[in-house]
Amino acid sequence: MKTVEQVTAINQVSEYPQIEQTLWTELGSNEVMRLHCNETAFDIPQNLKQQLVNKMLNVAWNRYPDFHQTQLHALIAKEAGVATENIVLGNGSSQLIQQIVNCCSKFLSEAIIENPTFTVYHQMCQNERMPYKNWHISEENAFNLSTFPQVTEPSLIILTSPNNPTGASLPLTTLKTLLNQHPGCVFMVDEAYGEFGGESALPLVNEYANLLVLKTLSKGYGLPGIRFGYAAGNASLINLIKKHTIPFTINVFTELVVTDFLTNPLYSNVVKAHQARVKNLRDFVSYLLDEMADETSFSVLPSAANFILLRFHDAGLLEQIKQVLSARNIMVGYPVAQCLRLTIGTEVEMNTVLRLIKYEIRQHKASADELASIQVTQEMV
Known part of the structure; x- marks a missing residue:
């Protein structure tokens, strides 16, 4: 049974050596992947959170x-x-x-x-x-x-x-x-x-x-x-x-x-590191998606944000990808007709999505080729 959040989501190179090393690990299939709210996937370290909690104890809550x-x-x-x-x-x-x-x-x-x-x-x-x-x-x-x-x-x-x-x-x-x-x-x-x-x-x-x-x-x-x-x-x-x-x-x-x-410089350093990590991942993922794209499937829009918008030229392919992402508990955005918006998540999350999209493109193309072959055969008969 899907959650309300999932149903809502359904309807609506050398520069990257560290990324390449961590991209090829598969995410557990039971986890929910939040790639629809344009959140930053990287949280503040627990020790820094604890420092903030300790300071909150000294704040007057009654004022x-x-x-x-x-x-x-x-x-x-x-x-x-x-x-x-x-x-x-x-x-x-x-x-x-x-x-x-x-x-x-x-x-x-x-x-x-x-x-x-x-x-x-x-x-x-x-x-x-x-x-x-x-x-x-x-x-x-x-x-x-x-x-x-x-x-x-x-x-x-x-x-x-x-x-x-x-x-x-x-x-x-x-x-x-x-x-x-x-x-x-x-x-x-x-x-x-x-x-x-x-x-x-x-x-x-x-x-x-x-x-x-x-x-x-x-x-x-x-x-x-x-x-x-x-x-x-x-x-x-x-x-x-x-x-x-x-x-x-x-x-x-x-x-x-x-x-x-x-x-506090400790927080500033963490935030800057997270921002750089997101930007590097965004550019690398855009590069890989662009390699998969063509004029018959989808195009990748250039992005200066922490997400990427894909515009699909093939409605059947988009629907196929929607279904497989939903089945894998991967929540992405569909803010514009024939488009899919993908928030930049962790390296593991990005690898999972890229593999699924690549696989579905191959499957869709194979189905289209098979259908074309059948039509040719029928015409010859």
Whole structure:
């Protein structure tokens, strides 16, 4: 019997010597493989977790957090390279997205959202009864300015870099062009996957008064469980957004973990090692998948994130792969029609998926050849 999570998932070279040494071990067939949420597969070592737990014992659990989060604001501002008045903190970037859309819906008439993209943006706009237009992201030229929707009134323009689910990175030159063309619009650039690749727009915050940049510790830092994110922007814009929040969005335990992660070199070293490991695996897996791909089966989209999107040209092959992954308790994403999104997991997990895909391609091709042979024989008769 499948779990609710599984059913949901179903419906919706020398540079790599260490990877090559560990890729060829098979994963146990009874384990559930979580390759659908774009999580980082590598957790924090137990000894570092224990240090954090020990520090939590000294925190007053019976007291409210600092209302202004003064120390945490200062720490995040230093990390982002801006002043403290340019920062607003949030309970993960999703809460900040809701807060920003709620705020902007009061004085902006519509939104422009990439397509495809993270579905939360559409949901938040619908909740606020804010109409929106789609900017269609193509495979060949992801952020094509010639296809950018016409802006008739000041709007909230929601961009992502790297984009989820395509993995495409937004060039800063393209962003600057849009910022200069639409000074009356508010731009929100979500960089949830920014630690895995692409150019960050954070340095532009001091240059453009209408720019907001969202960051989170859920992806590149591998800490989705602690729920922490922040937005950087012009002080006047940040103050306006702060009026649309509730108090105490950051609890004392989250503040403790974030503070340690950004100030303790031990955590910093672990996070950097995990990020490098994910990026190396992503590039190596993309290379191997690209070798399997052709114009009749599927194509591999370039990715600057911690996932890879495969676009299938053969619906039968995609369905065959869906079934075998489901049977093996491997949860992947299907965010776009005829596409499969594969989160980068461990070396063992990647090996298992690659072997299954390669095997199914061979089986599918063999079946197609056999069918073609039968048809030829029938025609000759």
